[in-house]
Structures are given as structure tokens and as C-alpha cells.
């Protein structure tokens with residue numbers, strides 16, 4: 001069973017990714033970052049998830065802002081709490097520390113993974129404090145970027161767009177880096193049929209997932225007229241726990257931090273020939289979605 005630290009900004013899909021991580025990996029800890037919602041909200045949601053899971057996983061809060069300063073949140077998608085539509089669980093969990101960067105630097109052993117599901121600010125600060133860190137972990141698996149379209153802009157995906165300077169630092173740091181971008185996650189979609197299947201399960205995790213999908217499907221119906229949603233963050237967990245379910249290719253990838261139209265874009269060099277830059281990222285292009293859904297349903301007690 002792989003060991004990992006999950007850096008996240010819960011967020012409905014982060015919450016489901018945390019359930020998968022606790023089912024199929026040993027989770028050393030959770031670090032939180034501002035993203036879908038302000039840091040206080042994402043941290044409160046992470047604490048609630050560890051309580052719901054009955055896991056003694058420590059939660060360490062991290063960056064409240066992007067490297068370049070305040071960044072907008074994605075509360076139109078996830079609600080002001082970051083987990084809109086989800087029944088709140090009363091619990092007594094508190095953060096283990098407010099030093100997510102220190103935990104990221106000190107906790108991992110050489111075979112451990114970092115799974116990043118939000119803006120990459122905490123990881124960039126860790127690299128800034130100790131560039132050798134990337135050589136002391138197995139690798140980094142991110143949900144972020146895209147080899148095709150964006151979601152916040154034509155070409156930029158939210159996690160990268162929210163802190164492009166941080167993302168550039170992570171992509172240039174020499175880590176073993178796997179990118180699960182929108183080109184992949186758009187192939188892994190929930191629907192009302194998934195929600196109905198989960199509603200029939202007497203399990204608080206399945207109930208949270210059903211409420212999450214219902215909420216996300218309503219937002220997607222508002223935005224794009226369709227009641228289905230890409231299940232983004234679990235892909236980055238599956239890339240570590242079940243890599244055989246993803247089709248990946250090594251590519252040279254860098255992050256645009258300047259462009260008026262392209263800031264926050266992950267620029268993937270997909271040229272067949274004349275590629276000169278080193279292939280620094282394992283880019284995910286395909287997923288065995290049925291098998292991946294089997295993992296999700298099993299983790300939710302809905303097999």
C-alpha cells in the first residue's frame with residue numbers, strides 16, 4: 001500500500017479523493033491550501049473529512065494566499081463553505097499545526113508520495129525552503145493543468161491558474177511529476193445515476209458523496225446545462241494507488257506565468273519530433289473509467 005501526504009483545498013472532489021486515499025493508501029497527513037474556498041474553510045472541511053473517516057490523520061494548514069498575492073476562489077462551483085450542499089458533521093478535530101510546509105518537508109520518507117489537489121503554493125514554498133526535498137520523496141501526483149482546454153480560461157485550469165508562479169516552481173523542480181489535467185479528468189464523470197446508486201447505501205461516506213454530486217450536478221446544470229461533472233481530484237490519487245488504470249506519456253511541460261491570454265496554462269510539448277526540452281512530466285491522457293468507478297464505489301461502501 002503506497003504512503004502519501006494529500007495537499008488539498010476541499011472542495012467536493014477533494015473530499016472524495018480523501019476517501020479514496022484513506023481506503024487505498026496510508027495517509028501520513030493532510031495539508032490544506034486556499035483554493036476552492038479560503039484557507040479557513042478548506043481546513044475546516046479537511047478536519048471534517050478526517051472525522052467522518054474516523055481516521056487519526058493529522059491536518060496541517062498552509063498557505064492562505066498565492067505566491068503573488070490574494071487569488072480568487074472557486075466558490076461559484078463549491079459554495080462559500082467549499083462543501084456546499086453537504087451536511088456538516090459535528091466533531092472536535094483541530095489542526096495539528098499551521099505549518100503545512102514544515103510537515104511536507106519533514107514527514108515523508110523516500111518512498112512516500114505527495115498528492116496535490118489544489119493550488120501548488122505549499123509545495124512551491126517547500127521547494128523554496130529546501131530544493132533537495134524533491135529528491136527525498138517518491139514523487140508528486142497533481143490534479144492540475146491540462147493538455148487541451150482550460151476551465152477558468154480558454155487554456156488555464158483552476159489549480160494552476162490560482163497560483164501560476166507556484167506551479168512553475170513545482171514543474172521546474174526536477175521532481176518525479178505526474179499530471180492529471182482536465183484532458184484526463186473530463187473522461188471521468190459523475191452523473192445522476194451515480195448519485196442514485198449512492199443514495200441507496202446506508203453509509204455516511206456514500207451520503208456525503210451523494211450530496212456532493214447532487215450539488216455539483218446542479219452547478220454544472222447552471223453553468224453548462226448538463227447534470228454531470230468531471231471527478232477531478234480522485235484521478236491524482238488513483239495515479240498513485242492504481243497507476244495501471246491510467247494511460248500516460250512523458251512530455252516536456254512548463255507553466256506560463258506572463259501571457260495576457262495564457263497565464264496559468266500548462267504548456268505541453270506534444271511535438272513528435274524536434275522536442276528538445278527534457279520530458280519532465282508524466283502526463284495522463286487516458287483512464288479506465290469503469291474500473292476507476294469500481295474503486296470509488298468500493299471505497300464508499302457501494303459495491
Ligand code: RIB
Nearest residue numbers: 011013117118158159232
Ligand atoms: O480544476 C479542478 C480543480 O480545481 C479541482 O482540484 C477542484 O477541487 C478545484 O480545486
Ligand code: CA
Nearest residue numbers: 011014117118
Ligand atoms: Ca481541489
